[in-house]
Amino acid sequence: MIINHNLMANNALRNMNINSNNASKAMEKLSSGLRINRAGDDAAGLAISEKMRGQINGLNQASSNAQDSISLIQTAEGALNETHSILQRMRTLAVQSSNDTNTTTDRTAIQSEINQLTNEIDRIGNTTEFNTKKLLNGEVKGVNAEVKGTAVINNNTTLTDLKISASAGQATAIADKGKVNGAITVTRLNEGTTIGTAGDYEVIGADGNKIAATGNLTFATGEITFKDGQIASGTDINILGSFANMKAGESFTIVLNKHEAATTNTSNAITAQIGANSGQTMQIGIDDMRAAALGVRNASGDAIKVDDKYSANSAVSTIQNAIEKVSSQRSKLGAYQNRLEHTINNLGTSSENLTSAESRIRDVDMASEMSEYSKNNILSQAAQAMLAQANQQPQQVLQLLR
Template identity: 25%
Template sequence: MSGLIINDNIASMNAQYNLNETQRALAKHINRLSSGYRVNSPADDPAGYAISQRMGGQVKSYAASIRNANDGSSLLQTANGALQTDNTIILKMRQLAIEAANSTYSPKDLKVLNQEYQHLKSEITRIAKVTDFNGMKLLDGSHPDFKFQVGIYTTFSDRLHVKMGKVDANALGIGGTDILNRNDAKHSVDQLDKALDKINGLQGNIGAIQDRMEWTIRNLNTATTNVQASRAGIRDVDFAGETARFTKRQILSQSGAAVLAQSNLIPQAAIKLLP
C-alpha cells in the first residue's frame, strides 16, 4: 500500500526491525570477540557445542592419564632403586662367600666374614620393609602388584600391570644362609646366584614397564594435542573473519539508526497538507 498515512508508519517499523536484528547480531559478535570462542552456548551451534564439550572431557582425561603415568614411573623408579641396592649388596655377599669357600681362612676369620655377611643380609630385609612410595610399601609383600591407569577408558589396554611381591632375604632364598665353613659358603654362593636371578628378573620387568610408560606419555601428549586442535577448530573464533563481520554490523547499526530517525519524520509531512 502506498500513500501518506500516519496511524501505521510501515517504513519506521521495517527500520526498527532491521536495527534490532543488527543489534542482536552485533551482540553475538562482541561476545565472540571478547571470549575468543565461536561457540559460547548450545544456542550458537548445538552440535558443535556438544562435540566440543565431549572433547574437553577427553582433554582433561588425557591430562589425568599423563599424571598417572608419571606417578607410576616415579613409583617404579623408587622400587628399581631399592632393587639396585639389593643387587649390589648380594654381589658383596657373594664375594664374601667366595672368600669363605677358600681353605686359607681360619674359623675365627670365617666368623668375622660371616658377621659382615649377616649384616648385609639383614640390610636386604630392612630395605624391603622401608621402601615406600606415597605411604605404600613396595617390597614387603603388602602390595604384590600394581595397576597403572594410563588410558582414558577402562579396558585392559588402558592399564599397565607390574608385579612386585616380597623381596626380603627369606623371599630371595638366602634367609638361612651363612659362611661359617666351606660347605655353607659354597651353598650360599648357589643361593645368592638364584637371588640375583630373581632380582634381575624383577628389574628387567620394571624397566620394561618404565619404557612403556615413556612411550605411553608420548602417545598421550600427541593425542591431547590432536584433540585440542580439533576442539579449537570447532569452538574457537576466527578473529579476522569475526572482526570483518563485526565492522559490517557496526556500519549497519549506525546507518539503521539514521534511517529510523528519517522514517519517523515521514508522518510529519501530513501536517503540511492541512489548510
C-alpha cells in the same frame, strides 16, 4: 496517509535490532576468542567439542599419571640397586668362606657380616615406599615369578633329608658330616601354596632329559632340577641316588625351580591409569624383595649360613639365585618404565591432535568475525538513521492542517 502505524519505522527498528544483536554476538566471539559461547551458537558443535574436551583433559591427566608411575618405578629400582650391591658382597663373602685357608674365627666374622647384610636387605624391603605405599615387601606383587632354591651335596656329606618348600622355592639340606656312602631320599614337603597346576614336579637331569620319579640313580658331579608338571599333587618326590662315585672335591647340586604362568593379580598389583577412558590401564607388579623371599634367610629367620666350607659352597649358588631374581625384577621395572615413556609420547601426540580438532570446532576465526562485526555495526548505524527518517514521515500530515 496514516499515523497510528508507522510501518517504515517498525521495519527500520526490526532491522536495527537484528543488526545490533548480530554485532553483539560478533563482539562476544571476538572478546572470548570462541565461536561457540552457548549451545545456541552451534548445538551439535558444542556437544562434539565438549566430548573432545573430556578426552583431552583425560589424556593430559593420563600423561601425568604415567609420569608419576615412572617416578614410583625409579624409586623401587633405585632401592634394588643397593640390594644388588649387598647380594654381590654376600656372594663374595660366601666364596671367601668356602676356602679352607680361613679359620673358624674368620668364618665367624664373615657370618657376622652376612647377618648384618641380610638385615639390611630386609630393612630396604620393608621401608622403601612411594607416597607412603610400600614397594618391595610384596604388598604390590602382581606377577608370579620363577623362584629357585638350591642345595649342594658334597662328597663327605650324608644327606638325610632335603626339604623343598613349595611356597618360597627353597631347598634346605639337613645334613650330617660324613662320607656319602648310600642312597638319599629327596622329599617334597607341602608348605604354603602349590607349584604350577596341581603342585606338580618333574625331574630334569644335567643333560636336560627328564628322569623317572623313582629309581636308583648314580651321580658324580652334576645337577638335577625339579620343575612343575610330573608328580601328582600331594605326593612326595622320592629319588634314590647313589653318590659312591663322587671323588674328593666333587659336589652335586639339587635345584628347585618354581615355574608358574605369569598371571596378573589385580588385587595387589599397582594399577596405572594410562588412558583417558575406563579400563585403559596397565598393571605394575613388584615381587617381595626381602631376604626370605630371595632365599638368603631361612624359615627360622636365620641368615644364610657360611660358617663352614660346605654351607658356604651351597650359599654361593643360593645367593647367585637371589642376584638373578633381583636382576629379573629390575629388568621388569626397566621394561615398565620404557613402556610408560612410549605411553607418554603417544598421549602427548593424541592430546595435540584432539586439541587441534576441538579448536577447529570451538575457536573463532578472528579475521572473519571482525569483518562480520564491522558489517553488522555499519548496518546497525544505517538502521538507526533510517529509523530517524521514518519517524519524520508522519509529521508531513501537519501540512494538511494548515
